[in-house]
Amino acid sequence: MLDDVFRAEWGRVVASLVGFLRDFDRAEDAAQEAFAIAAERWPVAGTPDNPGGWLVATARNRAVDRIRRERTLAGKLHLLAAPEGAMDEPGETLIADERLELLFTCCHPALPPDGQVALTLRAVGGLRTDEIARAFLVSEETMKRRLSRAKAKIKKAGIPFAVPAPHLLPDRLGTVLAVVYLIYNEGYRGRVDLACEAVHLGRALTELMPDEPEAHGLLALMSIHHARRRARFRGEDLVLLDDQDRTRWDLDQLAAGRSALDRAMALGGRGVYVVQAAIASLQARERIDWPQIAGLYRRLAELTGSPVVELNRAAAVAQAGDPAAALRTVDGLDLDGYPYFHSTRAELLRRLGRADEARSAYRRALGLAATSPERRFLARRLEKVRSSAVPPAAVRSSPGYEPRFARSGRTQ
Structure with a gap:
């Protein structure tokens, strides 16, 4: 207690x-x-x-x-x-x-x-x-x-x-939004209390700065992901988007997130959080338009220059039906210390029938995984890839764009 x-x-x-x-x-x-x-x-x-x-x-x-x-x-x-x-x-x-x-x-x-x-x-x-x-x-x-x-x-x-005084708020907002999102990302990995705290702070920021589209975009992004929180785990095991029980989604929170996204776009928002929120909203549709999501990730990559965004774009390209093109993108990224790089690469290799390489990549991801649910998930994937009859599975992608702070200690 x-x-x-x-x-x-x-x-x-x-x-x-x-x-x-x-x-x-x-x-x-x-x-x-x-x-x-x-x-x-x-x-x-x-x-x-x-x-x-x-x-x-x-x-x-x-x-x-x-x-x-x-x-x-x-x-x-x-x-x-x-x-x-x-x-x-x-x-x-x-x-x-x-x-x-x-x-x-x-x-x-x-x-x-x-x-x-x-x-x-x-x-x-x-x-x-x-x-x-x-x-x-x-x-x-x-x-x-x-x-x-x-x-x-x-x-x-x-x-x-x-x-800060109202005239100083716009200059301070970028850093504050980045930090709130980092708190949310930490909570997304399993600490629901931190995710709730981040959503609360995001809502407070939109009340403080009602005409800032990126504040509404961040609130939308967090709210849409947070709406799926009860379905993301089965006991202590991680459940991917395709396998989630949608009856456990918080539909009121999902609607609130989409309303915040509408507000951000009405304010002319085209920044990183608004684009991420649009991706999250599409991913929560019953039929997911992966080519459109890949296009939005391309736009996000142009805004951020982040290799993690390119990794997510590659995952969307694979989901759209071209794992070979996705693997070419992934193999050009410098993300060796990032566990989702190796788990995504492992799944692409598995889809392309390169089982030995897939096993090696899953073992590398398993060695870098930070939480017990992720380690159990990857261990099951590693075991399944030993069988050539494993059905295609969803590529593991991060919750929208995750800043590179996890690798370098810098926000962007």
Whole structure:
């Protein structure tokens, strides 16, 4: 139970504490202490009606106690001044507003791009340092230093904990959208709480900037994929699009995603998130127009220059009936450290009757897979490819365009 609360509430609790304390390290320490207290008390006393509010109130009180113990309360009292009742459990509206402020703080242009992404994944998404390190393909110690530098920069530069003024929002939006999508991609791999958090932040951004087509495009993209969340896994096993039980799709969320896409296009949106959302919408049709999807991926490749997009375009070309052309595209990509490169290549080789090469590619993908569901899926594919009677199967493609941060630590 507490693990579920941690995943659901970490970003909310830290956001409230950063806004209260103006200090990332103190906020994280206080949040961790509050969760430790909850682990002791809740099994005996029961879970409170408002777990997030209880955690925030407890963490705030512990933070103030710690400041008093350090004999610095007098110097910080003006920072902690609060109206009567400030220690009561805060409501959802307050916490939601503070998460948006925390997001813009983490994505401030004074921070380097890799620091922006890492700090957001830690503070807003609640990922552990070792999880973020794996995503960036660096050591945990390197990531600890990167996070520490980002926090120190915020303190030294006096970066405000606030949503920027309206005239500054357009210049800040690109980075924020990229980071929100990275959080969603992390959640897409199995952490539904992170995916929900990303969708919530995406919706908040469209409310903050209602005339920005890319904000609506990102919300559409995430919502359409998120509508399939209950069908993407059978138990703990990954289920590909062609094999999903559509009765488990959230049709209201799918409709909301398509409505957001319509809004983005009405605003003249033709950017990367709008194109990705259009692809996702087509993939959710009962009859999928793969040639049209391949054409949209070509447009997306022109916008991004990303080899991952080219990989997805190749998958669409294969689905449209030309696996040989798809393999020629894949073999020209420099994605050796990317597991979906090898699993896609393996499926193309299998379709073309090159079973030995397909097995080798599946083994390589299996060695790079990051999650247990993906490893089990690839192990089954490897076993099936031993039989020449395996029926054609869907090529594994990523959820639309995944930024290359998984390989290099950079967004684009």
